[in-house]
Amino acid sequence: MPADNLAPELSAAGITAGYRSFVAVHDVSVRLTRGRVTALIGPNGSGKSTLLRTMANLHKAASGDTTLADGASIKAISPRDLARRLTLLSQSRVAPGGVTVREVVEYGRHPHRGRWGGGDPDGTAVVDRALGMTDVASLADRAVDTLSGGQMQRVWLASCLAQDTTILMLDEPTNHLDLRYQVELLDIVRDLADHHDIAVGVVLHDLDQAAAVADEIVLLVDGRIAAAGEPAEVLTSELLTDAYGIPIDVHPDPHTGLLRTGARSRHARRAVTPA
Numbered sequence: 001m002p003a004d005n006l007a008p009e010l011s012a013a014g015i016t017a018g019y020r021s022f023v024a025v026h027d028v029s030v031r032l033t034r035g036r037v038t039a040l041i042g043p044n045g046s047g048k049s050t051l052l053r054t055m056a057n058l059h060k061a062a063s064g065d066t067t068l069a070d071g072a073s074i075k076a077i078s079p080r081d082l083a084r085r086l087t088l089l090s091q092s093r094v095a096p097g098g099v100t101v102r103e104v105v106e107y108g109r110h111p112h113r114g115r116w117g118g119g120d121p122d123g124t125a126v127v128d129r130a131l132g133m134t135d136v137a138s139l140a141d142r143a144v145d146t147l148s149g150g151q152m153q154r155v156w157l158a159s160c161l162a163q164d165t166t167i168l169m170l171d172e173p174t175n176h177l178d179l180r181y182q183v184e185l186l187d188i189v190r191d192l193a194d195h196h197d198i199a200v201g202v203v204l205h206d207l208d209q210a211a212a213v214a215d216e217i218v219l220l221v222d223g224r225i226a227a228a229g230e231p232a233e234v235l236t237s238e239l240l241t242d243a244y245g246i247p248i249d250v251h252p253d254p255h256t257g258l259l260r261t262g263a264r265s266r267h268a269r270r271a272v273t274p275a
Contacts, residue, residue: 007069009034009199010167014064017054024050026223032167032199037189039210040203042220043244048203049171056088056169083111086167087160091175095144101155102140105130108162130161134188150181168192170202174209186213211235211259219243235259
């Protein structure tokens, strides 16, 4: 768990949220702290994305509240002011046609600009930094409709970084990416916390990725917190087997020391030890 002396940048307390009569999240409390990565994990339908969107004020909570570091409720400040402090990379974004990578990244500066797009003296420098941090500077003049899915995901992340917020939320950012882009994107996430003091909240399905990138893991089951704490506290065989309803083994990687998980299917083939 985060140390008590670390003041959270975003605090969600007693959040209950859902869709019409269906309650997806039940009385959940989560904190995001600067310089730390908090991963939300759990089976499909456990409320991870709903919780993240509610914390970002993109989905209305039935009860509970989310407050910023100064105690302000996200419900009480304007969308423009909130966008200067918090950004969310959602699961799916439609790439606009006929624009370049730089123009997409520049969209992230919208909260800092005046009504007619002016009044943003730091904009160019911040956009350049975001392009560099995500390693897409060489693509700046490329049309976005010529990019691969992995490249486009980096561009969207760069656009989020161009908002220059202290809170970054990502909803399943590694979906549909090949192994290289998954690893590189998670490296960026870790760098943002370690070297840029950003509070990161990320929804992940891959348990090994959560073990590799997160300081704290929150395990959601049926919209409730089943466990929360450091990876070693949450990623246990007992907790994961109970949460996912399938036997899951957990062991440290002999080379990295990071936790590795493995689900046992009915048809899992076991190595045979020679007699």
